[in-house]
Amino acid sequence: xxxxxxxxxxxxxxxxxxxxxxxxxxxxxxxxxxxxxxxxxxxxxxxxxxxxxxxxxxxxxxxxxxxxxxxxxxxxxxxxxxxxxxxxxxxxxxxxxxxxxxxxxxxxxxxxxxxxxxxxxxxxxxxxxxxxxxxxxxxxxxxxxxxxxxxxxxxxxxxxxxxxxxxxxxxxxxxxxxxxxxxxxxxxxxxxxxxxxxxxxxxxxxxxxxxxxxxxxxxxxxxxxxxxxxxxxxxxxxxxxxxxxxxxxxxxxxxxxxxxxxxxxxxxxxxxxxxxxxxxxxxxxxxxxxxxxxxxxxxxxxxxxxxxxxxxxxxxxxxxxxxxxxxxxxxxxxxxxxxxxxxxxxxxxxxxxxxxxxxxxxxxxxxxxxxxxxxxxxxxxxxxxxxxxxxxxxxx
Numbered sequence: 286x287x288x289x290x291x292x293x294x295x296x297x298x299x300x301x302x303x304x305x306x307x308x309x310x311x312x313x314x315x316x317x318x319x320x321x322x323x324x325x326x327x328x329x330x331x332x333x334x335x336x337x338x339x340x341x342x343x344x345x346x347x348x349x350x351x352x353x354x355x356x357x358x359x360x361x362x363x364x365x366x367x368x369x370x371x372x373x374x375x376x377x378x379x380x381x382x383x384x385x386x387x388x389x390x391x392x393x394x395x396x397x398x399x400x401x402x403x404x405x406x407x408x409x410x411x412x413x414x415x416x417x418x419x420x421x422x423x424x425x426x427x428x429x430x431x432x433x434x435x436x437x438x439x440x441x442x443x444x445x446x447x448x449x450x451x452x453x454x455x456x457x458x459x460x461x462x463x464x465x466x467x468x469x470x471x472x473x474x475x476x477x478x479x480x481x482x483x484x485x486x487x488x489x490x491x492x493x494x495x496x497x498x499x500x501x502x503x504x505x506x507x508x509x510x511x512x513x514x515x516x517x518x519x520x521x522x523x524x525x526x527x528x529x530x531x532x533x534x535x536x537x538x539x540x541x542x543x544x545x546x547x548x549x550x551x552x553x554x555x556x557x558x559x560x561x562x563x564x565x566x567x568x569x570x571x572x573x574x575x576x577x578x579x580x581x582x583x584x585x586x587x588x589x590x591x592x593x594x595x596x597x598x599x600x601x602x603x604x605x606x607x608x609x610x611x612x613x614x615x616x617x618x619x620x621x622x623x624x625x626x627x628x629x630x631x632x633x634x635x636x637x638x639x640x641x642x643x644x645x646x647x648x649x650x651x652x653x654x655x656x657x658x659x660x661x662x663x664x665x666x667x668x669x670x671x672x673x674x675x676x677x678x679x680x681x
Contacts, residue, residue, distance in 0.1 A: 292404040300376035310429040319344035388435040393428040499555025509544035510567035513537040525672040559595035581610035614646035634663035654680040
Protein backbone atom coordinates (compact mmCIF):
# COMPACT_ATOMS: atom_id res chain seq x y z
CA UNK A 286 0.00 0.00 0.00
CA UNK A 287 2.83 2.39 0.91
CA UNK A 288 4.58 1.50 -2.35
CA UNK A 289 1.50 2.51 -4.38
CA UNK A 290 1.17 5.73 -2.39
CA UNK A 291 4.82 6.67 -2.92
CA UNK A 292 4.67 5.89 -6.62
CA UNK A 293 1.67 8.20 -7.01
CA UNK A 294 3.25 11.00 -4.94
CA UNK A 295 6.79 11.06 -6.36
CA UNK A 296 5.90 12.78 -9.67
CA UNK A 297 3.89 15.41 -7.81
CA UNK A 298 6.70 16.05 -5.32
CA UNK A 299 9.33 16.22 -8.06
CA UNK A 300 7.22 18.69 -10.03
CA UNK A 301 6.91 21.00 -6.99
CA UNK A 302 10.60 20.83 -6.08
CA UNK A 303 11.74 21.45 -9.66
CA UNK A 304 9.34 24.40 -9.93
CA UNK A 305 10.79 25.75 -6.68
CA UNK A 306 14.50 25.32 -7.40
CA UNK A 307 14.73 24.89 -11.17
CA UNK A 308 17.56 22.31 -11.40
CA UNK A 309 15.95 19.11 -12.61
CA UNK A 310 19.04 16.93 -12.17
CA UNK A 311 19.75 17.82 -8.53
CA UNK A 312 16.09 18.05 -7.58
CA UNK A 313 15.49 14.54 -8.88
CA UNK A 314 18.34 13.27 -6.70
CA UNK A 315 16.87 15.10 -3.69
CA UNK A 316 13.43 13.58 -4.26
CA UNK A 317 14.93 10.11 -4.56
CA UNK A 318 16.65 10.61 -1.21
CA UNK A 319 13.33 11.72 0.30
CA UNK A 320 11.76 8.59 -1.15
CA UNK A 321 14.48 6.47 0.43
CA UNK A 322 13.88 8.20 3.78
CA UNK A 323 10.15 7.43 3.52
CA UNK A 324 10.80 3.78 2.71
CA UNK A 325 13.09 3.57 5.74
CA UNK A 326 11.04 5.54 8.28
CA UNK A 327 7.37 5.08 7.45
CA UNK A 328 7.15 1.36 8.22
CA UNK A 329 8.37 2.04 11.76
CA UNK A 330 6.86 5.49 12.42
CA UNK A 331 3.70 5.26 10.34
CA UNK A 332 2.62 7.25 7.31
CA UNK A 333 2.44 11.02 8.08
CA UNK A 334 -0.91 12.79 8.01
CA UNK A 335 0.32 14.75 4.99
CA UNK A 336 2.66 12.33 3.17
CA UNK A 337 3.08 14.60 0.14
CA UNK A 338 4.03 17.57 2.33
CA UNK A 339 6.44 15.34 4.27
CA UNK A 340 8.19 14.28 1.07
CA UNK A 341 8.36 17.86 -0.23
CA UNK A 342 9.86 19.07 3.05
CA UNK A 343 12.52 16.35 3.16
CA UNK A 344 13.36 16.78 -0.53
CA UNK A 345 13.57 20.57 -0.15
CA UNK A 346 15.91 20.26 2.84
CA UNK A 347 18.10 17.83 0.95
CA UNK A 348 18.12 20.22 -2.02
CA UNK A 349 19.30 23.03 0.27
CA UNK A 350 22.08 20.77 1.55
CA UNK A 351 23.16 19.99 -1.98
CA UNK A 352 23.20 23.71 -2.76
CA UNK A 353 25.42 24.40 0.24
CA UNK A 354 27.92 21.84 -0.97
CA UNK A 355 28.39 23.85 -4.16
CA UNK A 356 30.49 26.91 -3.31
CA UNK A 357 29.38 28.63 -6.48
CA UNK A 358 25.83 28.67 -5.14
CA UNK A 359 26.25 29.94 -1.57
CA UNK A 360 24.00 32.86 -2.38
CA UNK A 361 21.05 30.49 -2.63
CA UNK A 362 21.73 28.97 0.76
CA UNK A 363 19.15 31.15 2.47
CA UNK A 364 16.23 29.78 0.42
CA UNK A 365 13.75 28.42 2.98
CA UNK A 366 12.26 24.99 2.45
CA UNK A 367 8.76 24.93 1.05
CA UNK A 368 6.93 22.74 3.58
CA UNK A 369 3.82 21.90 1.64
CA UNK A 370 3.13 24.10 -1.40
CA UNK A 371 0.11 23.30 -3.48
CA UNK A 372 0.60 21.00 -6.45
CA UNK A 373 -0.63 22.98 -9.43
CA UNK A 374 -2.40 21.15 -12.21
CA UNK A 375 0.15 22.22 -14.80
CA UNK A 376 3.15 21.11 -12.71
CA UNK A 377 2.95 17.49 -13.77
CA UNK A 378 2.33 18.48 -17.39
CA UNK A 379 5.44 20.68 -17.29
CA UNK A 380 7.37 17.75 -15.80
CA UNK A 381 6.14 15.41 -18.53
CA UNK A 382 7.13 17.92 -21.21
CA UNK A 383 10.57 18.24 -19.64
CA UNK A 384 11.05 14.45 -19.67
CA UNK A 385 10.07 14.40 -23.35
CA UNK A 386 12.30 17.32 -24.33
CA UNK A 387 13.35 17.30 -28.02
CA UNK A 388 17.03 17.27 -27.03
CA UNK A 389 16.63 13.66 -25.84
CA UNK A 390 16.52 10.50 -27.88
CA UNK A 391 13.32 8.44 -27.86
CA UNK A 392 14.83 5.75 -25.60
CA UNK A 393 16.04 8.38 -23.14
CA UNK A 394 12.61 10.02 -23.08
CA UNK A 395 11.01 6.68 -22.27
CA UNK A 396 13.43 5.92 -19.42
CA UNK A 397 13.29 9.41 -17.90
CA UNK A 398 9.50 9.61 -18.18
CA UNK A 399 9.08 6.30 -16.38
CA UNK A 400 11.51 7.35 -13.66
CA UNK A 401 10.50 10.97 -13.07
CA UNK A 402 6.89 11.27 -14.23
CA UNK A 403 5.94 7.65 -13.67
CA UNK A 404 7.46 7.26 -10.23
CA UNK A 405 9.19 3.95 -11.02
CA UNK A 406 12.58 3.23 -9.49
CA UNK A 407 15.58 2.63 -11.73
CA UNK A 408 15.35 -1.08 -10.93
CA UNK A 409 11.66 -1.15 -11.88
CA UNK A 410 12.35 0.65 -15.15
CA UNK A 411 15.14 -1.81 -15.96
CA UNK A 412 12.94 -4.79 -15.13
CA UNK A 413 10.08 -3.49 -17.25
CA UNK A 414 12.28 -2.64 -20.25
CA UNK A 415 14.27 -5.89 -19.92
CA UNK A 416 17.63 -4.14 -19.92
CA UNK A 417 20.37 -4.00 -17.26
CA UNK A 418 19.82 -1.62 -14.36
CA UNK A 419 23.22 -0.02 -14.95
CA UNK A 420 22.22 0.78 -18.53
CA UNK A 421 19.00 2.44 -17.38
CA UNK A 422 20.90 4.42 -14.76
CA UNK A 423 23.37 5.67 -17.37
CA UNK A 424 20.54 6.53 -19.75
CA UNK A 425 18.70 8.56 -17.11
CA UNK A 426 21.88 10.28 -15.98
CA UNK A 427 22.81 11.27 -19.54
CA UNK A 428 19.26 12.48 -20.16
CA UNK A 429 19.38 14.80 -17.15
CA UNK A 430 22.78 16.09 -18.25
CA UNK A 431 21.49 16.82 -21.74
CA UNK A 432 18.49 18.68 -20.34
CA UNK A 433 20.79 20.77 -18.16
CA UNK A 434 23.16 21.46 -21.09
CA UNK A 435 20.27 22.48 -23.34
CA UNK A 436 19.23 25.21 -20.91
CA UNK A 437 15.70 23.81 -20.74
CA UNK A 438 13.73 25.13 -17.79
CA UNK A 439 10.83 23.75 -15.81
CA UNK A 440 8.04 25.95 -17.10
CA UNK A 441 4.87 25.69 -19.10
CA UNK A 442 5.55 26.50 -22.76
CA UNK A 443 3.49 28.92 -24.80
CA UNK A 444 0.35 27.65 -26.49
CA UNK A 445 2.18 27.26 -29.83
CA UNK A 446 5.13 25.49 -28.19
CA UNK A 447 2.77 23.19 -26.34
CA UNK A 448 0.97 22.19 -29.53
CA UNK A 449 4.32 21.40 -31.15
CA UNK A 450 5.61 19.45 -28.13
CA UNK A 451 2.46 17.42 -27.49
CA UNK A 452 3.10 15.26 -30.54
CA UNK A 453 6.43 14.15 -29.07
CA UNK A 454 4.88 13.52 -25.64
CA UNK A 455 2.17 11.35 -27.16
CA UNK A 456 4.77 9.42 -29.16
CA UNK A 457 6.75 8.72 -25.99
CA UNK A 458 3.66 7.54 -24.11
CA UNK A 459 2.71 5.29 -27.02
CA UNK A 460 6.25 3.86 -27.10
CA UNK A 461 5.97 3.06 -23.38
CA UNK A 462 2.58 1.43 -23.95
CA UNK A 463 3.84 -0.68 -26.86
CA UNK A 464 6.87 -1.82 -24.87
CA UNK A 465 4.46 -3.42 -22.42
CA UNK A 466 1.80 -4.49 -24.90
CA UNK A 467 4.16 -6.42 -27.17
CA UNK A 468 5.83 -8.34 -24.31
CA UNK A 469 6.02 -12.10 -24.57
CA UNK A 470 4.27 -14.17 -21.90
CA UNK A 471 7.51 -14.65 -19.96
CA UNK A 472 7.86 -10.91 -19.41
CA UNK A 473 4.19 -10.01 -19.41
CA UNK A 474 3.79 -9.66 -15.63
CA UNK A 475 6.73 -7.28 -15.29
CA UNK A 476 5.99 -5.29 -18.44
CA UNK A 477 2.32 -4.86 -17.60
CA UNK A 478 3.68 -2.02 -15.45
CA UNK A 479 4.45 -0.17 -18.66
CA UNK A 480 0.94 -0.37 -20.10
CA UNK A 481 -0.51 0.62 -16.72
CA UNK A 482 1.84 3.59 -16.42
CA UNK A 483 1.29 4.68 -20.02
CA UNK A 484 -2.46 4.64 -19.47
CA UNK A 485 -2.15 6.61 -16.20
CA UNK A 486 0.08 9.28 -17.75
CA UNK A 487 -2.13 9.56 -20.84
CA UNK A 488 -5.21 10.00 -18.65
CA UNK A 489 -3.34 12.69 -16.77
CA UNK A 490 -2.28 14.41 -19.98
CA UNK A 491 -5.84 14.36 -21.27
CA UNK A 492 -7.20 15.80 -18.02
CA UNK A 493 -4.75 18.71 -18.25
CA UNK A 494 -5.42 19.51 -21.89
CA UNK A 495 -8.34 21.42 -23.45
CA UNK A 496 -11.43 19.47 -24.42
CA UNK A 497 -10.64 19.95 -28.12
CA UNK A 498 -7.36 17.98 -27.89
CA UNK A 499 -8.69 15.11 -29.97
CA UNK A 500 -5.38 13.36 -30.52
CA UNK A 501 -4.70 12.82 -26.81
CA UNK A 502 -8.24 11.48 -26.47
CA UNK A 503 -7.55 9.27 -29.48
CA UNK A 504 -4.36 7.95 -27.91
CA UNK A 505 -6.12 7.10 -24.65
CA UNK A 506 -8.96 5.35 -26.52
CA UNK A 507 -6.47 3.43 -28.65
CA UNK A 508 -4.56 2.27 -25.56
CA UNK A 509 -7.76 1.19 -23.79
CA UNK A 510 -9.10 -0.71 -26.79
CA UNK A 511 -5.77 -2.40 -27.45
CA UNK A 512 -5.13 -3.30 -23.83
CA UNK A 513 -8.66 -4.68 -23.53
CA UNK A 514 -7.57 -7.62 -25.69
CA UNK A 515 -4.44 -8.38 -23.67
CA UNK A 516 -5.73 -11.57 -22.01
CA UNK A 517 -6.71 -13.09 -25.34
CA UNK A 518 -3.74 -12.19 -27.55
CA UNK A 519 -1.35 -14.91 -26.33
CA UNK A 520 -1.66 -18.54 -25.32
CA UNK A 521 -0.17 -20.03 -22.16
CA UNK A 522 3.02 -20.91 -24.04
CA UNK A 523 3.39 -17.32 -25.23
CA UNK A 524 2.23 -17.98 -28.79
CA UNK A 525 0.43 -15.08 -30.45
CA UNK A 526 -3.26 -15.48 -31.23
CA UNK A 527 -4.45 -13.52 -34.31
CA UNK A 528 -7.38 -11.19 -33.79
CA UNK A 529 -9.82 -13.35 -35.73
CA UNK A 530 -9.05 -16.37 -33.52
CA UNK A 531 -9.11 -14.66 -30.12
CA UNK A 532 -11.62 -15.67 -27.47
CA UNK A 533 -13.64 -12.47 -27.30
CA UNK A 534 -15.17 -13.40 -23.98
CA UNK A 535 -11.72 -12.69 -22.50
CA UNK A 536 -11.76 -9.12 -23.72
CA UNK A 537 -12.20 -6.41 -21.07
CA UNK A 538 -15.72 -5.13 -21.72
CA UNK A 539 -15.35 -2.12 -19.38
CA UNK A 540 -12.18 -0.92 -21.12
CA UNK A 541 -13.85 -1.35 -24.52
CA UNK A 542 -16.89 0.63 -23.42
CA UNK A 543 -14.72 3.45 -22.08
CA UNK A 544 -12.51 3.49 -25.18
CA UNK A 545 -15.49 3.56 -27.55
CA UNK A 546 -17.12 6.39 -25.61
CA UNK A 547 -13.92 8.45 -25.63
CA UNK A 548 -13.24 8.08 -29.36
CA UNK A 549 -16.89 8.60 -30.29
CA UNK A 550 -16.97 11.91 -28.40
CA UNK A 551 -13.61 13.00 -29.88
CA UNK A 552 -14.69 12.27 -33.45
CA UNK A 553 -17.83 14.36 -32.94
CA UNK A 554 -16.15 17.40 -31.43
CA UNK A 555 -12.45 17.51 -32.41
CA UNK A 556 -10.40 18.01 -35.51
CA UNK A 557 -9.59 14.61 -37.03
CA UNK A 558 -6.10 13.19 -36.51
CA UNK A 559 -4.20 9.90 -37.08
CA UNK A 560 -4.54 8.63 -33.51
CA UNK A 561 -8.29 9.15 -33.58
CA UNK A 562 -8.56 7.16 -36.81
CA UNK A 563 -6.48 4.31 -35.35
CA UNK A 564 -8.71 4.31 -32.28
CA UNK A 565 -11.81 4.25 -34.48
CA UNK A 566 -10.45 1.19 -36.32
CA UNK A 567 -9.75 -0.51 -32.97
CA UNK A 568 -13.28 0.37 -31.82
CA UNK A 569 -14.86 -1.29 -34.86
CA UNK A 570 -12.87 -4.47 -34.21
CA UNK A 571 -13.75 -4.38 -30.52
CA UNK A 572 -17.48 -3.94 -31.06
CA UNK A 573 -17.78 -6.99 -33.35
CA UNK A 574 -19.15 -9.90 -31.31
CA UNK A 575 -17.77 -12.33 -33.91
CA UNK A 576 -15.04 -11.87 -36.54
CA UNK A 577 -17.49 -12.22 -39.41
CA UNK A 578 -19.52 -9.29 -38.04
CA UNK A 579 -16.59 -6.86 -38.41
CA UNK A 580 -17.46 -3.81 -40.52
CA UNK A 581 -14.62 -4.22 -43.01
CA UNK A 582 -15.88 -1.62 -45.53
CA UNK A 583 -15.76 1.01 -42.78
CA UNK A 584 -12.28 -0.11 -41.75
CA UNK A 585 -11.13 0.07 -45.38
CA UNK A 586 -12.38 3.67 -45.58
CA UNK A 587 -10.65 4.56 -42.32
CA UNK A 588 -7.31 3.15 -43.52
CA UNK A 589 -7.61 5.25 -46.67
CA UNK A 590 -8.18 8.32 -44.50
CA UNK A 591 -5.24 7.37 -42.28
CA UNK A 592 -3.01 6.94 -45.31
CA UNK A 593 -3.96 10.42 -46.50
CA UNK A 594 -3.17 11.98 -43.11
CA UNK A 595 -0.18 9.91 -41.99
CA UNK A 596 1.15 7.49 -44.63
CA UNK A 597 3.45 4.69 -43.48
CA UNK A 598 4.38 1.17 -44.62
CA UNK A 599 2.25 -0.43 -41.89
CA UNK A 600 -0.78 1.68 -42.80
CA UNK A 601 -0.36 0.63 -46.44
CA UNK A 602 -0.17 -3.07 -45.58
CA UNK A 603 -3.04 -2.96 -43.10
CA UNK A 604 -5.14 -1.16 -45.69
CA UNK A 605 -4.42 -3.93 -48.19
CA UNK A 606 -5.53 -6.57 -45.66
CA UNK A 607 -8.74 -4.64 -45.04
CA UNK A 608 -9.25 -4.40 -48.79
CA UNK A 609 -8.93 -8.17 -49.08
CA UNK A 610 -11.85 -8.58 -46.69
CA UNK A 611 -13.98 -6.32 -48.91
CA UNK A 612 -12.80 -6.92 -52.49
CA UNK A 613 -11.24 -10.37 -52.14
CA UNK A 614 -7.65 -11.68 -51.90
CA UNK A 615 -6.88 -11.59 -55.65
CA UNK A 616 -7.42 -7.84 -55.88
CA UNK A 617 -5.41 -7.37 -52.68
CA UNK A 618 -2.51 -9.45 -54.05
CA UNK A 619 -2.43 -7.16 -57.06
CA UNK A 620 -2.33 -4.10 -54.81
CA UNK A 621 0.46 -5.67 -52.74
CA UNK A 622 2.49 -6.35 -55.89
CA UNK A 623 2.08 -2.70 -56.85
CA UNK A 624 3.54 -1.37 -53.58
CA UNK A 625 6.01 -4.16 -52.69
CA UNK A 626 8.90 -2.39 -54.44
CA UNK A 627 8.46 0.73 -52.34
CA UNK A 628 11.86 1.35 -50.63
CA UNK A 629 10.05 1.83 -47.32
CA UNK A 630 8.74 -1.74 -47.56
CA UNK A 631 11.81 -3.41 -49.03
CA UNK A 632 13.02 -6.26 -46.85
CA UNK A 633 10.29 -5.83 -44.24
CA UNK A 634 8.97 -9.13 -42.92
CA UNK A 635 5.39 -7.85 -42.97
CA UNK A 636 5.35 -7.92 -46.79
CA UNK A 637 5.75 -11.72 -47.12
CA UNK A 638 3.55 -12.16 -44.02
CA UNK A 639 0.70 -10.23 -45.66
CA UNK A 640 1.32 -12.00 -48.97
CA UNK A 641 1.12 -15.35 -47.17
CA UNK A 642 -2.17 -14.38 -45.55
CA UNK A 643 -3.64 -13.31 -48.90
CA UNK A 644 -2.41 -16.47 -50.65
CA UNK A 645 -3.94 -18.58 -47.90
CA UNK A 646 -7.24 -16.74 -48.37
CA UNK A 647 -7.00 -17.39 -52.12
CA UNK A 648 -6.40 -21.11 -51.56
CA UNK A 649 -2.78 -21.28 -52.77
CA UNK A 650 -1.50 -23.10 -49.69
CA UNK A 651 1.98 -24.16 -50.90
CA UNK A 652 2.84 -20.59 -51.90
CA UNK A 653 1.38 -19.28 -48.66
CA UNK A 654 3.49 -21.71 -46.64
CA UNK A 655 6.71 -20.50 -48.29
CA UNK A 656 5.82 -16.87 -47.70
CA UNK A 657 5.11 -17.55 -44.01
CA UNK A 658 8.54 -19.17 -43.74
CA UNK A 659 10.17 -16.23 -45.49
CA UNK A 660 8.50 -13.78 -43.13
CA UNK A 661 9.56 -15.87 -40.10
CA UNK A 662 13.21 -15.70 -41.20
CA UNK A 663 13.14 -11.92 -41.43
CA UNK A 664 11.32 -10.90 -38.24
CA UNK A 665 13.32 -9.98 -35.14
CA UNK A 666 10.42 -10.74 -32.78
CA UNK A 667 10.58 -14.22 -31.28
CA UNK A 668 6.80 -14.47 -30.57
CA UNK A 669 6.05 -13.30 -34.11
CA UNK A 670 8.58 -15.74 -35.58
CA UNK A 671 6.96 -18.59 -33.68
CA UNK A 672 3.53 -17.49 -34.86
CA UNK A 673 4.60 -17.34 -38.51
CA UNK A 674 6.32 -20.71 -38.27
CA UNK A 675 3.17 -22.20 -36.78
CA UNK A 676 1.10 -20.79 -39.64
CA UNK A 677 3.48 -22.42 -42.13
CA UNK A 678 3.40 -25.71 -40.26
CA UNK A 679 -0.40 -25.66 -40.24
CA UNK A 680 -0.39 -25.53 -44.05
CA UNK A 681 2.04 -28.43 -44.40
